[in-house]
Amino acid sequence: MSQHTPHELSEEFPDHKDKIHALKESDEHFAELAEAYHQVNRDIHRMETEVEPVADLTEHELRKRRLQLKDEIASYLR
Incomplete structure (x- = not known):
C-alpha cells in the first residue's frame, strides 16, 4: 500500500x-494522456x-493502467 499521496x-x-505544461497546450494526444x-x-x-x-483486483x-500511462507520458518527455 502507498502512503496515500497522489x-x-x-x-x-x-x-x-x-x-x-507546454505539451498539454500544444499536443492533443498528450493532453488526453495526461x-x-x-x-x-x-x-x-x-x-x-x-x-x-473496491476489490483488490480492481485497484491492482x-x-x-496508471503505470502504462506514465510510461507513455515518459516516452513523450524523452
Whole structure:
C-alpha cells in the first residue's frame, strides 16, 4: 500500500514541469494522456484512502493502467 499521496505528474517528472505544461497546450494526444493519468490517479487515491473502497483486483488493474500511462507520458518527455 502507498502512503496515500497522489502521484501527480509534476511530482513524477519534476524536471519536466514546463515541458508537461507546454505539451498539454500544444499536443492533443498528450493532453488526453495526461488527463487519463490524472483521472486514474485520482481514482486510485480515493481507493487508497477508502473514500471509494473496491476489490483488490480492481485497484491492482487501475495501478497497472496508471503505470502504462506514465510510461507513455515518459516516452513523450524523452
